[in-house]
Each structure stands twice: as structure tokens, then as C-alpha cells.
Amino acid sequence: MKKEIKTDYYDTFTCIADKCSFNCCQEWKIAVDDDTYIKWNRLSLTKHNNNYLDQYVKQKDGTRVVALNEQKQCPFLNEQKLCNLVLNFGDEFLSETCAIFPRQIHEFADRKEYSLVSCCPEVVDLMNQQDKICFTKNMFDMDEDILLQIRTMMITIMQNQHFSISKSVMMIFYILLDIHQNESVLKKEIDEYKDKAVLKELSDTIDNMQFLSLDTFEENNELFLDIAENYRKQELYTSYLEPIAVIAENLSRDYDKRKMIVQLQKFEKQFSSYEKLFRNYLVVEIFSNSLMPESDLESIVVMIQWIAMEYAIMRHSIFLSWLLDEQEKLSYTVVRNYIVVISRMMGYDQEDICQYLDKSFENLIWEWGYLALLIGA
Ligand code: SF4
Incomplete structure (x- = not known):
């Protein structure tokens, strides 16, 4: 019988059907x-x-x-x-x-993996209740597969609370690019990145970089409008998308830079109260979407780019909604709604993702600096 790996709350999910706030x-x-x-x-x-x-x-x-x-x-x-x-x-x-739905099952040659997708509000609630995402099987015990080891390393970094979420994403992408440039992946290289001192050095290097929050804001705004365009044309998710897309369009024409920096800082404080939820969300995304049965290293890199982009667009949508509400406090309902909407909008299969990235960017594999711009400090 094949080994099974599940997020440990997987079996607790129940559809609430008629009571659901955002029916699938x-x-x-x-x-x-x-x-x-x-x-x-x-x-x-x-x-x-x-x-x-x-x-x-x-x-x-x-x-x-x-x-x-x-x-x-x-x-x-x-x-x-x-x-x-x-x-x-x-x-x-x-x-x-x-x-x-909302279960996602991947069948590998040696194992089956089960997770729940964040397109369902009940799943987001479940993720929000977890202090930390745990799995029913210790993946460190399964070290025969090199791609599995890479994923375990990424999850470990994402769960390391010494690094902020943004920094964790940047570190993961740096390591992937470093591994990807070699002809073959060796266990030795992955082990190097498990070393605390090596990770600290990488973290310190990122700390010494300068990030411009307005550049990140502008890039996120443009990407959000691009992703939303088709859905707006088809009049889908209108009540969630239209009001914030109008703000995004206005901001893409002109905005007060000083005022925006202050607003971004205020928002950051509010958004940070959902850090645990987003860390859990990213861990589950890495677990369920970075490594699939037909994956190779390149597709892992591509999927990490997509996951980073999805996170950046989610955060930006929540920011726009917060601006729109003119509220000091960022509510859980707003956060949950946009996790669900953006997950539904961006839940493409790998082939479509490659097509989108190929069409929208100069190269399928980004430079590290682009992901850093997207994610911001
Ligand atoms: S979104 Fe989730 S809880 Fe809502 S109806 Fe669909 S499966 Fe059930």
C-alpha cells in the first residue's frame, strides 16, 4: 500500500452547504x-x-x-x-x-498526498485555527526523493518564525534559483541550505538590501489589474472585484506618494495580525502545488513564482479593500473573502500558468530581483 501524507486537519473538513458564505x-x-x-x-x-x-x-x-x-x-x-x-x-x-472539491489529491509512484484548497471559506477557517500546519507523516523520514527534499526544505523555511513571510519567500526563491542553475541536483546542495549559519547569512544579506515599498505597490497594482481583467469582462466576482479594481485603476493613473507610504505602513501593521494564517496558507500552497506527480525542478521554480504572485495579489486586494472601507481595523471576513476569491481566480493548472507567465514576462524563470520587488520587504 502507498504511503499517505495529509495536512493533519484534512479529515476534519465538512462542507457547510446552505450555510456557506461563499458557495463554490x-x-x-x-x-x-x-x-x-x-x-x-x-x-x-x-x-x-x-x-x-x-x-x-x-x-x-x-x-x-x-x-x-x-x-x-x-x-x-x-x-x-x-x-x-x-x-x-x-x-x-x-x-x-x-x-x-475542496480536496486535492496527488498520486505519486510511491505515495498519495492529500490537502484542502483555500478556494473554500471553511478551509480558510480551518487553516486559521492551526497554530502550525502539521502533516500526518514526517516528511523528513522520506529522504529518498530529491524533489521531496527540496519541498521539505522550502516548508521548513516558510515555518521558521525567525524570518518574516516575505523574507522566507525570497530565501526560498534564491535557493531554488541557485540549485536550478546546476545541471543536476545533489543532496549535498540541499543539505547546505538546511544549515542554520548558511540561512542566517542569506537572511542577513536580504536585511541589508533596500526595498522601495512604492515600487512593490505599483507592481502589485498592475498585476492585480491584469489578473482581474478577464473576470471583470465576464462580470464574475463583481461585488468583490469591481470596487477595488476601480480604486486600482485610479491609483494607476496618479496618487500622492507621501500619503501612500503612510497608508502602506498602517496597513502593514493590520496585515501582520494575520501572519499565522498567511504562513499556514503558504505552507499548504507549497505542499500541494509546488510538487506534483509530473514535476521537475523547473516546474517547482515556476510554481513558487506563481504562489508568490498569488500571495502578493491577495495582499494587494486586501489592501485595496481596506483603503475602500477607510477602516483602521482589517477584518477577518475581508481577509478570508479575498483569500477565497484570488485562490479561485488563480487556481489554474500548470500548463495554463506556464502559458500566462510566458506571455506576460520576458522569461519563464524570473530573476530573483523581480520576485523581491513583487513581495517587498
Ligand atoms: S465553498 Fe466549501 S463550504 Fe462552501 S459549499 Fe463549497 S465546499 Fe461547501
Whole structure:
């Protein structure tokens, strides 16, 4: 039997369905796999008509998906926010996406890995309740796989509270680039980066660098608008995106630099009260999305870039919402909502991510300085 690794709260997750504040059956691309499509071909929701379920399916971006209704909700969602498919036919008629969500399972040759994605508000609550993300199996015991060792090293750095979140991301990316430039990866090199003195030296070097918060702000603002563009055109997540996108557009034209520096500092203080949540979020992202069954070192580097970008855009969205509210205190509801929205917007598969990065940046693999600009001090 294969070894199993899970985040240790994995089995405690329960969908709260009709009580959910941000139901996954709305404003989303719900994929319909081949087997489900075949089952739906012969099934009608009511006994006396010929409205077979496959009528609710359409092609979008090359994938077969559920066609959302005018309210941008799944047509099978009833007024009590329950799924008519489950009520009428049972769980086995759900598409694979619906049956699994928000669980994510990766099957490797020697092991299966389980995690929960942050596109679900209940999962964010669970992450927020953990002092530290733990796993059901000690990954340090599994040192035969070199890519697994790299991931363990990244998680260890991300959980090291001596380093701020931003610094941890920068250190991880520096190490990855260093390893990536060699022809083959050796265990010896990874072990070097487990050494406290080596990590301290890297941390001190970053401390001695100068970071300009306005440059980071401008880059994040531009990236946020770029990522939001398609969703705004399709009028998805409108209530979350539109108000902050309007602010972002205004700021991209002009802003008072002195005032902005003060606001960024005030926000930073508020945002830091969610440090544990974001550290947990990043640990889970690294665990579930940096290393997949078909990964090589290059794809790990690419996915760390994407995770860093997702974090930067999340933080920026929360900043814009905080500006909009003109509130001193940053509420957990705002933080949770934007973790969910941005995770849903940026939850592409690896191929799409590579395409986006290829199209948007000069090189698929960034220079360290670009990631540092994005993340900021
Ligand atoms: S988002 Fe999560 S809690 Fe809400 S309905 Fe979907 S699975 Fe259930």
C-alpha cells in the first residue's frame, strides 16, 4: 500500500452547504469529466420532460463545463442552496470536480498526498485555527526523493518564525534559483541550505538590501489589474472585484506618494495580525502545488513564482479593500473573502500558468530581483 501524507486537519473538513458564505457553486468554472458527461446524457431532472442534464453543459476555454445560469450560479443549485443532483440522484452523479472539491489529491509512484484548497471559506477557517500546519507523516523520514527534499526544505523555511513571510519567500526563491542553475541536483546542495549559519547569512544579506515599498505597490497594482481583467469582462466576482479594481485603476493613473507610504505602513501593521494564517496558507500552497506527480525542478521554480504572485495579489486586494472601507481595523471576513476569491481566480493548472507567465514576462524563470520587488520587504 502507498504511503499517505495529509495536512493533519484534512479529515476534519465538512462542507457547510446552505450555510456557506461563499458557495463554490457560483461564478466558477465547474469542469464536467467524460464519465459524468456520459451519465448526464441519459438523465433528466424531472421525470416528465426530455431536458437531459447534458443541456446544462458547454465548452469554455477548451474544457467542458457546467453552463451557469443568469445569476452566474450552477443550474443544479436549488433555492435552499442545496444540490439538486445530489438530492435527486445521489453523490455518484456529481462531476469529479464537485465530488472532490475542496480536496486535492496527488498520486505519486510511491505515495498519495492529500490537502484542502483555500478556494473554500471553511478551509480558510480551518487553516486559521492551526497554530502550525502539521502533516500526518514526517516528511523528513522520506529522504529518498530529491524533489521531496527540496519541498521539505522550502516548508521548513516558510515555518521558521525567525524570518518574516516575505523574507522566507525570497530565501526560498534564491535557493531554488541557485540549485536550478546546476545541471543536476545533489543532496549535498540541499543539505547546505538546511544549515542554520548558511540561512542566517542569506537572511542577513536580504536585511541589508533596500526595498522601495512604492515600487512593490505599483507592481502589485498592475498585476492585480491584469489578473482581474478577464473576470471583470465576464462580470464574475463583481461585488468583490469591481470596487477595488476601480480604486486600482485610479491609483494607476496618479496618487500622492507621501500619503501612500503612510497608508502602506498602517496597513502593514493590520496585515501582520494575520501572519499565522498567511504562513499556514503558504505552507499548504507549497505542499500541494509546488510538487506534483509530473514535476521537475523547473516546474517547482515556476510554481513558487506563481504562489508568490498569488500571495502578493491577495495582499494587494486586501489592501485595496481596506483603503475602500477607510477602516483602521482589517477584518477577518475581508481577509478570508479575498483569500477565497484570488485562490479561485488563480487556481489554474500548470500548463495554463506556464502559458500566462510566458506571455506576460520576458522569461519563464524570473530573476530573483523581480520576485523581491513583487513581495517587498
Ligand atoms: S465553498 Fe466549501 S463550504 Fe462552501 S459549499 Fe463549497 S465546499 Fe461547501
